[in-house]
Amino acid sequence: MVQQRGTRMTKYRSKIRQDIPQSGWTLQECFDNETANHRCEACGFPKVRFVHRISHANVGTPLLSGCECASQLTGNPELSRWREYELKKEAIRRSKFVRQGWSLFDNGATEWKHVVDRAYWLNRADDGMWSLSWSQRNRPTIVLSVGHRTRDAAATALYKTLGGPA
Numbered sequence: 001m002v003q004q005r006g007t008r009m010t011k012y013r014s015k016i017r018q019d020i021p022q023s024g025w026t027l028q029e030c031f032d033n034e035t036a037n038h039r040c041e042a043c044g045f046p047k048v049r050f051v052h053r054i055s056h057a058n059v060g061t062p063l064l065s066g067c068e069c070a071s072q073l074t075g076n077p078e079l080s081r082w083r084e085y086e087l088k089k090e091a092i093r094r095s096k097f098v099r100q101g102w103s104l105f106d107n108g109a110t111e112w113k114h115v116v117d118r119a120y121w122l123n124r125a126d127d128g129m130w131s132l133s134w135s136q137r138n139r140p141t142i143v144l145s146v147g148h149r150t151r152d153a154a155a156t157a158l159y160k161t162l163g164g165p166a
């Protein structure tokens with residue numbers, strides 16, 4: 001068991017490019033690429049979703065890596081894992097907002113959701129694009145944005161407009 005773990009670690013470490021410093025990096029930020037298709041610039045792993053931007057005093061440009069490589073190169077795995085954990089929580093909140101609590105009308109071409117004192121509307125136009133608007137009792141509907149390619153894109157735009165409510 002112990003030997004296996006050791007072997008895996010050695011194998012993994014060997015994957016990091018040898019033309020960069022192997023330590024002394026600092027984590028600048030971590031962001032959600034939303035799709036797991038970023039190629040780690042430290043090891044070449046092609047399916048990174050949460051990208052860690054790390055910098056080094058002797059290297060001109062920051063490196064966009066995955067969590068494992070950032071952990072190794074910065075020597076601070078706790079920080080990288082914590083940042084990634086926070087982003088994962090945020091992604092779950094966003095996806096719940098986008099997917100849950102909407103009421104369907106009109107065969108799915110219109111959906112609405114109540115947030116605080118407003119009703120927010122997603123409407124699919126004849127050209128298939130989605131718009132986002134809101135309405136309040138006794139007031140005209142106000143369009144917030146148009147031209148979203150998908151329903152989820154329009155709902156995500158609302159989530160960002162509202163600043164990411166729970």
Ligand SMILES: [Zn+2]
Nearest residue numbers: 040043066069
């Ligand atoms: Zn990597």
